[in-house]
Amino acid sequence: MRHFITGAGSGIGAAVAAALQARGDELVLLARTKERATELATVFPGATFMVGDLAQPTALEAMLALAVLPWALDSLLHIAGIARLDRVRTMSAMDARDQLNVNLVSPMVLTSALLPALRRRRGRVVFANSSAGIQSRPGWAAYGASKFGLRGFADSLRAEERSTGVRVTSLYLGRTATPMQRRVHVQEGWDYDPSRWMQPDTVAESVVQLLDLPGDADIPAVWMRPPAPVTDDDLEAAVHQQAPASRTHRGFGERDHHETERDGLSFS
Numbered sequence: 064m065r066h067f068i069t070g071a072g073s074g075i076g077a078a079v080a081a082a083l084q085a086r087g088d089e090l091v092l093l094a095r096t097k098e099r100a101t102e103l104a105t106v107f108p109g110a111t112f113m114v115g116d117l118a119q120p121t122a123l124e125a126m127l128a129l130a131v132l133p134w135a136l137d138s139l140l141h142i143a144g145i146a147r148l149d150r151v152r153t154m155s156a157m158d159a160r161d162q163l164n165v166n167l168v169s170p171m172v173l174t175s176a177l178l179p180a181l182r183r184r185r186g187r188v189v190f191a192n193s194s195a196g197i198q199s200r201p202g203w204a205a206y207g208a209s210k211f212g213l214r215g216f217a218d219s220l221r222a223e224e225r226s227t228g229v230r231v232t233s234l235y236l237g238r239t240a241t242p243m244q245r246r247v248h249v250q251e252g253w254d255y256d257p258s259r260w261m262q263p264d265t266v267a268e269s270v271v272q273l274l275d276l277p278g279d280a281d282i283p284a285v286w287m288r289p290p291a292p293v294t295d296d297d298l299e300a301a302v303h304q305q306a307p308a309s310r311t312h313r314g315f316g317e318r319d320h321h322e323t324e325r326d327g328l329s330f331s
Protein backbone atom coordinates (compact mmCIF):
# COMPACT_ATOMS: atom_id res chain seq x y z
CA MET A 64 0.00 0.00 0.00
CA ARG A 65 1.12 3.57 -0.61
CA HIS A 66 0.30 6.36 1.86
CA PHE A 67 0.73 10.13 1.75
CA ILE A 68 1.28 11.41 5.30
CA THR A 69 1.58 14.86 6.83
CA GLY A 70 3.10 15.32 10.29
CA ALA A 71 5.34 12.22 10.10
CA GLY A 72 8.12 14.12 11.87
CA SER A 73 6.63 13.97 15.36
CA GLY A 74 4.09 12.44 17.72
CA ILE A 75 1.13 10.59 16.21
CA GLY A 76 2.26 11.05 12.60
CA ALA A 77 5.70 9.61 13.38
CA ALA A 78 4.10 6.57 15.07
CA VAL A 79 1.73 5.98 12.13
CA ALA A 80 4.51 6.32 9.55
CA ALA A 81 6.76 3.94 11.52
CA ALA A 82 3.99 1.34 11.86
CA LEU A 83 3.22 1.45 8.13
CA GLN A 84 6.86 1.34 7.07
CA ALA A 85 7.56 -1.56 9.43
CA ARG A 86 5.12 -3.73 7.51
CA GLY A 87 6.62 -2.76 4.15
CA ASP A 88 4.18 -0.08 2.99
CA GLU A 89 5.38 2.77 0.78
CA LEU A 90 5.46 6.27 2.26
CA VAL A 91 5.17 9.67 0.61
CA LEU A 92 5.84 12.26 3.31
CA LEU A 93 5.20 15.98 3.36
CA ALA A 94 8.01 17.87 5.10
CA ARG A 95 7.77 21.57 5.80
CA THR A 96 11.30 22.37 4.52
CA LYS A 97 14.07 20.67 2.51
CA GLU A 98 16.17 20.45 5.68
CA ARG A 99 13.33 18.68 7.48
CA ALA A 100 12.96 16.29 4.52
CA THR A 101 16.68 15.45 4.76
CA GLU A 102 16.34 14.75 8.50
CA LEU A 103 13.25 12.60 7.99
CA ALA A 104 14.93 10.64 5.19
CA THR A 105 17.27 9.17 7.81
CA VAL A 106 14.30 8.12 9.98
CA PHE A 107 12.23 6.74 7.08
CA PRO A 108 14.72 5.36 4.53
CA GLY A 109 13.08 4.63 1.18
CA ALA A 110 10.30 7.19 1.71
CA THR A 111 9.57 9.77 -0.98
CA PHE A 112 9.31 13.43 0.07
CA MET A 113 7.38 16.47 -0.98
CA VAL A 114 8.27 19.82 0.57
CA GLY A 115 5.50 22.21 1.56
CA ASP A 116 4.69 24.44 4.50
CA LEU A 117 1.11 23.88 5.65
CA ALA A 118 1.09 27.37 7.14
CA GLN A 119 1.28 28.71 3.55
CA PRO A 120 -1.67 27.15 1.69
CA THR A 121 -1.39 29.38 -1.39
CA ALA A 122 2.28 28.47 -1.88
CA LEU A 123 1.36 24.84 -1.18
CA GLU A 124 -1.29 24.95 -3.90
CA ALA A 125 1.22 26.43 -6.37
CA MET A 126 3.79 23.76 -5.49
CA LEU A 127 1.23 20.97 -5.96
CA ALA A 128 0.17 22.37 -9.34
CA LEU A 129 3.75 22.04 -10.62
CA ALA A 130 4.81 18.86 -8.81
CA VAL A 131 4.78 15.31 -10.08
CA LEU A 132 2.14 13.86 -7.77
CA PRO A 133 1.83 10.20 -6.78
CA TRP A 134 -0.16 8.38 -9.47
CA ALA A 135 -2.12 6.21 -7.06
CA LEU A 136 -2.61 6.32 -3.28
CA ASP A 137 -4.25 3.95 -0.81
CA SER A 138 -4.48 6.65 1.79
CA LEU A 139 -4.00 10.30 2.57
CA LEU A 140 -3.34 10.78 6.27
CA HIS A 141 -3.73 14.36 7.47
CA ILE A 142 -1.95 14.20 10.80
CA ALA A 143 0.06 17.45 10.98
CA GLY A 144 -1.43 20.11 13.20
CA ILE A 145 -0.69 22.93 15.62
CA ALA A 146 -2.42 24.10 18.82
CA ARG A 147 -1.99 27.54 20.38
CA LEU A 148 -4.25 28.26 23.32
CA ASP A 149 -5.59 31.75 23.90
CA ARG A 150 -8.73 33.52 25.04
CA VAL A 151 -10.88 35.19 22.39
CA ARG A 152 -10.29 38.61 23.97
CA THR A 153 -6.49 38.33 23.65
CA MET A 154 -5.95 36.11 20.63
CA SER A 155 -4.07 37.49 17.63
CA ALA A 156 -5.16 37.28 14.01
CA MET A 157 -1.80 35.70 13.19
CA ASP A 158 -2.23 32.83 15.65
CA ALA A 159 -5.79 32.24 14.50
CA ARG A 160 -4.76 32.33 10.84
CA ASP A 161 -1.82 29.93 11.37
CA GLN A 162 -4.04 27.36 13.09
CA LEU A 163 -6.71 27.63 10.43
CA ASN A 164 -4.11 27.34 7.66
CA VAL A 165 -2.23 24.34 9.08
CA ASN A 166 -5.21 22.46 10.53
CA LEU A 167 -7.86 23.23 7.91
CA VAL A 168 -7.03 25.14 4.70
CA SER A 169 -3.90 23.20 3.75
CA PRO A 170 -5.54 19.79 4.33
CA MET A 171 -8.32 21.00 1.99
CA VAL A 172 -5.75 22.03 -0.65
CA LEU A 173 -3.82 18.75 -0.35
CA THR A 174 -6.97 16.64 -0.52
CA SER A 175 -8.11 18.40 -3.66
CA ALA A 176 -4.75 17.84 -5.39
CA LEU A 177 -4.48 14.17 -4.36
CA LEU A 178 -8.06 13.06 -5.03
CA PRO A 179 -7.32 11.66 -8.51
CA ALA A 180 -4.61 9.43 -7.01
CA LEU A 181 -6.95 8.32 -4.22
CA ARG A 182 -9.77 7.53 -6.66
CA ARG A 183 -7.46 5.21 -8.63
CA ARG A 184 -7.10 2.98 -5.55
CA ARG A 185 -10.45 3.67 -3.88
CA GLY A 186 -8.30 5.01 -1.08
CA ARG A 187 -9.08 6.40 2.35
CA VAL A 188 -8.63 9.95 3.64
CA VAL A 189 -8.05 10.18 7.40
CA PHE A 190 -8.24 13.47 9.28
CA ALA A 191 -6.60 13.69 12.72
CA ASN A 192 -9.40 15.66 14.30
CA SER A 193 -9.85 16.22 18.04
CA SER A 194 -12.35 16.16 20.87
CA ALA A 195 -12.22 19.93 20.33
CA GLY A 196 -13.81 19.26 16.92
CA ILE A 197 -16.83 17.85 18.77
CA GLN A 198 -17.05 20.44 21.53
CA SER A 199 -14.70 23.37 22.02
CA ARG A 200 -13.88 25.02 25.33
CA PRO A 201 -12.48 28.22 26.80
CA GLY A 202 -8.98 28.86 25.47
CA TRP A 203 -9.43 26.61 22.45
CA ALA A 204 -11.42 28.95 20.17
CA ALA A 205 -9.09 29.10 17.16
CA TYR A 206 -8.00 25.46 17.41
CA GLY A 207 -11.61 24.35 17.97
CA ALA A 208 -12.75 26.43 15.01
CA SER A 209 -10.12 24.78 12.81
CA LYS A 210 -11.16 21.28 13.91
CA PHE A 211 -14.90 22.02 13.57
CA GLY A 212 -14.10 23.23 10.05
CA LEU A 213 -12.14 20.05 9.35
CA ARG A 214 -15.13 17.98 10.45
CA GLY A 215 -17.39 19.88 8.02
CA PHE A 216 -14.89 19.48 5.21
CA ALA A 217 -14.62 15.74 5.86
CA ASP A 218 -18.43 15.38 5.81
CA SER A 219 -18.71 17.14 2.44
CA LEU A 220 -15.81 15.16 1.00
CA ARG A 221 -17.36 11.87 2.15
CA ALA A 222 -20.67 12.75 0.49
CA GLU A 223 -19.00 13.94 -2.72
CA GLU A 224 -16.82 10.85 -3.08
CA ARG A 225 -19.48 8.23 -2.32
CA SER A 226 -19.64 7.24 -5.99
CA THR A 227 -15.85 7.02 -6.43
CA GLY A 228 -15.18 4.57 -3.59
CA VAL A 229 -12.94 7.00 -1.69
CA ARG A 230 -13.72 6.60 2.02
CA VAL A 231 -13.26 9.35 4.59
CA THR A 232 -12.67 9.06 8.34
CA SER A 233 -12.55 11.75 11.01
CA LEU A 234 -10.49 10.60 13.97
CA TYR A 235 -11.59 12.53 17.06
CA LEU A 236 -8.62 12.15 19.40
CA GLY A 237 -8.40 12.88 23.09
CA ARG A 238 -5.15 13.80 24.76
CA THR A 239 -2.20 11.82 23.41
CA ALA A 240 1.34 11.88 24.82
CA THR A 241 3.22 13.80 22.12
CA PRO A 242 5.40 16.92 21.91
CA MET A 243 2.20 18.87 21.10
CA GLN A 244 0.57 17.66 24.31
CA ARG A 245 3.66 18.59 26.30
CA ARG A 246 3.44 22.14 24.88
CA VAL A 247 -0.30 22.26 25.62
CA HIS A 248 0.39 21.39 29.27
CA VAL A 249 2.89 24.26 29.46
CA GLN A 250 0.25 26.63 28.07
CA GLU A 251 -2.32 25.31 30.56
CA GLY A 252 0.12 25.54 33.48
CA TRP A 253 -0.28 21.84 34.28
CA ASP A 254 2.41 19.29 35.15
CA TYR A 255 2.98 16.91 32.25
CA ASP A 256 2.78 13.18 32.91
CA PRO A 257 2.72 11.36 29.55
CA SER A 258 1.67 8.10 31.22
CA ARG A 259 -1.78 9.60 31.88
CA TRP A 260 -2.60 9.97 28.19
CA MET A 261 -3.03 7.77 25.15
CA GLN A 262 0.25 6.71 23.57
CA PRO A 263 0.94 7.59 19.92
CA ASP A 264 1.56 3.89 19.13
CA THR A 265 -1.96 3.04 20.34
CA VAL A 266 -3.44 5.63 18.01
CA ALA A 267 -1.20 4.36 15.20
CA GLU A 268 -2.47 0.81 15.76
CA SER A 269 -6.05 2.01 15.25
CA VAL A 270 -5.13 3.91 12.11
CA VAL A 271 -3.51 0.79 10.65
CA GLN A 272 -6.64 -1.26 11.44
CA LEU A 273 -8.74 1.39 9.77
CA LEU A 274 -6.60 1.27 6.63
CA ASP A 275 -6.96 -2.53 6.52
CA LEU A 276 -10.75 -2.45 6.81
CA PRO A 277 -12.25 -4.60 4.04
CA GLY A 278 -14.20 -2.85 1.30
CA ASP A 279 -17.61 -4.07 2.54
CA ALA A 280 -17.56 -1.69 5.52
CA ASP A 281 -16.76 1.88 6.38
CA ILE A 282 -15.84 3.76 9.55
CA PRO A 283 -16.68 7.42 8.99
CA ALA A 284 -15.74 8.54 12.49
CA VAL A 285 -13.70 7.25 15.43
CA TRP A 286 -13.60 8.87 18.86
CA MET A 287 -10.56 7.74 20.85
CA ARG A 288 -9.83 9.05 24.31
CA PRO A 289 -7.99 7.98 27.44
CA PRO A 290 -10.29 5.95 29.69
CA ALA A 291 -12.07 8.10 32.28
CA PRO A 292 -12.15 7.16 35.98
CA VAL A 293 -15.09 4.80 36.28
CA THR A 294 -16.27 5.05 39.89
CA ASP A 295 -16.52 7.84 42.45
CA ASP A 296 -13.64 6.21 44.36
CA ASP A 297 -11.47 6.14 41.23
CA LEU A 298 -12.29 9.74 40.61
CA GLU A 299 -11.49 10.72 44.18
CA ALA A 300 -8.16 8.88 44.05
CA ALA A 301 -7.34 10.46 40.70
CA VAL A 302 -8.10 13.95 41.96
CA HIS A 303 -5.82 13.40 44.98
CA GLN A 304 -3.01 12.16 42.74
CA GLN A 305 -3.19 15.43 40.79
CA ALA A 306 -3.36 17.77 43.78
CA PRO A 307 -4.18 21.38 42.89
CA ALA A 308 -0.93 22.50 44.59
CA SER A 309 1.04 20.70 41.88
CA ARG A 310 -0.28 23.14 39.30
CA THR A 311 0.91 26.70 38.91
CA HIS A 312 -2.62 27.82 37.98
CA ARG A 313 -5.82 26.29 36.65
CA GLY A 314 -5.26 27.60 33.17
CA PHE A 315 -7.83 28.16 30.50
CA GLY A 316 -10.51 25.71 31.40
CA GLU A 317 -10.82 26.35 35.13
CA ARG A 318 -11.64 22.63 35.48
CA ASP A 319 -9.12 19.86 35.81
CA HIS A 320 -8.37 16.93 33.52
CA HIS A 321 -10.54 14.58 35.52
CA GLU A 322 -13.57 16.83 35.38
CA THR A 323 -13.22 17.10 31.63
CA GLU A 324 -12.65 13.36 31.25
CA ARG A 325 -15.70 12.58 33.37
CA ASP A 326 -17.77 14.77 31.06
CA GLY A 327 -16.31 13.01 28.03
CA LEU A 328 -14.44 16.17 27.05
CA SER A 329 -10.80 15.23 26.83
CA PHE A 330 -8.89 17.71 24.71
CA SER A 331 -6.90 18.77 22.57
Ligand SMILES: NC(=O)c1ccc[n+]([C@@H]2O[C@H](COP(=O)([O-])OP(=O)(O)OC[C@H]3O[C@@H](n4cnc5c(N)ncnc54)[C@H](OP(=O)(O)O)[C@@H]3O)[C@@H](O)[C@H]2O)c1
Nearest residue numbers: 070072073074075095117118143144236238239241243331
Ligand atom coordinates in the same frame (compact mmCIF):
# COMPACT_ATOMS: atom_id res chain seq x y z
N1 LIG B 1 -1.53 15.15 20.99
C1 LIG B 1 -2.81 15.28 21.32
O1 LIG B 1 -3.19 15.25 22.50
C2 LIG B 1 -3.85 15.45 20.25
C3 LIG B 1 -5.21 15.36 20.63
C4 LIG B 1 -6.18 15.54 19.66
C5 LIG B 1 -5.82 15.77 18.34
N2 LIG B 1 -4.51 15.84 18.00
C6 LIG B 1 -4.19 16.10 16.60
O2 LIG B 1 -3.31 15.08 16.14
C7 LIG B 1 -2.43 15.61 15.15
C8 LIG B 1 -0.98 15.27 15.50
O3 LIG B 1 -0.68 15.87 16.74
P1 LIG B 1 0.65 15.53 17.56
O4 LIG B 1 0.27 15.63 18.97
O5 LIG B 1 1.30 14.31 17.02
O6 LIG B 1 1.53 16.84 17.22
P2 LIG B 1 3.12 17.06 17.14
O7 LIG B 1 3.85 16.05 17.92
O8 LIG B 1 3.32 18.51 17.49
O9 LIG B 1 3.42 16.86 15.59
C9 LIG B 1 2.87 17.75 14.66
C10 LIG B 1 3.41 17.48 13.28
O10 LIG B 1 2.83 18.46 12.40
C11 LIG B 1 3.85 18.99 11.59
N3 LIG B 1 3.59 20.39 11.23
C12 LIG B 1 3.21 21.39 12.05
N4 LIG B 1 3.15 22.54 11.38
C13 LIG B 1 3.49 22.25 10.09
C14 LIG B 1 3.63 23.03 8.93
N5 LIG B 1 3.43 24.35 8.93
N6 LIG B 1 3.96 22.41 7.77
C15 LIG B 1 4.20 21.07 7.75
N7 LIG B 1 4.11 20.29 8.83
C16 LIG B 1 3.76 20.87 10.00
C17 LIG B 1 5.11 18.96 12.47
O11 LIG B 1 6.22 19.07 11.63
P3 LIG B 1 7.74 19.03 12.20
O12 LIG B 1 8.01 17.58 12.44
O13 LIG B 1 8.54 19.64 11.11
O14 LIG B 1 7.71 19.85 13.46
C18 LIG B 1 4.94 17.63 13.18
O15 LIG B 1 5.49 16.59 12.41
C19 LIG B 1 -2.73 17.11 15.07
O16 LIG B 1 -3.57 17.38 13.99
C20 LIG B 1 -3.44 17.40 16.37
O17 LIG B 1 -4.32 18.50 16.27
C21 LIG B 1 -3.52 15.68 18.92
